[in-house]
Amino acid sequence: MARKFFVGGNWKCNGTTEEVKKIVTTLNEAEVPPEDVVEVVVSAPFVFLTLVKSLLRSDFHVAAQNCWVRKGGAFTGEISAEMLVNLGIPWVIIGHSERRALLNESNEFVGDKVAYAVSQGVKVIACIGETLEQRESGSTMAVVAAQTKAIAEKVTNWENVVLAYEPVWAIGTGKVATPAQAQEVHCELRKWLNDNVNSEVAASTRIIYGGSVNGANCNELAAQPDVDGFLVGGASLKVSDVLSFIVPLV
Ligand SMILES: O=C[C@H](O)COP(=O)(O)O
Numbered sequence: 001m002a003r004k005f006f007v008g009g010n011w012k013c014n015g016t017t018e019e020v021k022k023i024v025t026t027l028n029e030a031e032v033p034p035e036d037v038v039e040v041v042v043s044a045p046f047v048f049l050t051l052v053k054s055l056l057r058s059d060f061h062v063a064a065q066n067c068w069v070r071k072g073g074a075f076t077g078e079i080s081a082e083m084l085v086n087l088g089i090p091w092v093i094i095g096h097s098e099r100r101a102l103l104n105e106s107n108e109f110v111g112d113k114v115a116y117a118v119s120q121g122v123k124v125i126a127c128i129g130e131t132l133e134q135r136e137s138g139s140t141m142a143v144v145a146a147q148t149k150a151i152a153e154k155v156t157n158w159e160n161v162v163l164a165y166e167p168v169w170a171i172g173t174g175k176v177a178t179p180a181q182a183q184e185v186h187c188e189l190r191k192w193l194n195d196n197v198n199s200e201v202a203a204s205t206r207i208i209y210g211g212s213v214n215g216a217n218c219n220e221l222a223a224q225p226d227v228d229g230f231l232v233g234g235a236s237l238k239v240s241d242v243l244s245f246i247v248p249l250v
Contacts, residue, residue, distance in 0.1 A: 009042050049089055066099060070116050128164070171212070
C-alpha cells in the first residue's frame with residue numbers, strides 16, 4: 001500500500017507575528033510537489049494557529065502542538081481537541097519528547113491524549129523516541145515499543161495517526177540519525193504494528209523521522225523504504241531553510 005510522504009514543520013515555542021508571516025509567505029510562493037504526492041503540515045504555537053490558517057495556502061495544513069487529554073472544561077491554560085475542531089485545525093502533535101521530559105507526560109497519558117484527539121476527529125502526529133542513554137544501553141526498541149503500545153491500546157482508528165520516530169539525542173543537536181539507524185527503527189516499528197495491531201495498519205501507517213533534518217540530509221533519509229516523511233524543528237523556522245526539505249522531494 002502506497003504511503004503518501006508527510007512533511008511536518010514544528011515551530012515549537014518560537015516566532016513573532018512578523019516571523020510567522022514571512023515563513024508562511026515563503027511557503028505560499030514555493031513550487032512544491034502536489035498534495036497527492038507530499039502532505040505538508042505546519043505546526044504553529046496556539047496563539048498563531050488562526051493567523052497561519054488564514055494565510056497559508058490551501059494545499060498545506062495546520063497542526064497544533066498539543067491538546068488536552070479529554071473534553072475541555074475547568075483546565076486553565078489548556079486547549080481542547082474540540083477547540084481545534086471548532087477552529088478548523090485538522091492536526092495536532094502529541095507526545096513530543098520535550099513535553100514527555102519537561103512536563104512528565106507518561107506513555108499512558110500520551111496514549112489517552114492521542115485516543116481522545118482522534119475520537120474528536122483531529123489527526124495526530126504521535127511522537128516516540130529514545131534518549132541517548134537508552135540507545136547506548138541497547139533498549140531503543142523496548143522504549144519505542146512501550147511508547148507505541150500505550151497508543152495502540154487506546155487507538156483503533158490508525159488512519160488518523162502518523163507515528164513520528166524522534167530520537168531524543170538527535171533533536172536540535174545537529175546529530176541526525178544515519179539513514180540506516182532511522183530505517184532500522186522504522187522497520188522494527190512496522191513489524192511491531194504488524195505483530196501487535198494488524199498487517200493493514202502496519203502497511204498503511206506513516207512512520208516519519210524527526211531529529212536534525214535539513215536540506216542536506218533529507219534525501220538520503222527519504223530514500224529509506226520505511227521512512228515516510230519528516231517532522232522538522234529548527235529548519236522549519238528559517239525562511240532560508242524552510243523549503244530545503246520539501247522541494248528536493250519533487
Ligand atoms: O519536532 C521536531 C523535532 O523535535 C526535531 O527538531 P529539530 O529538527 O530541531 O532537531
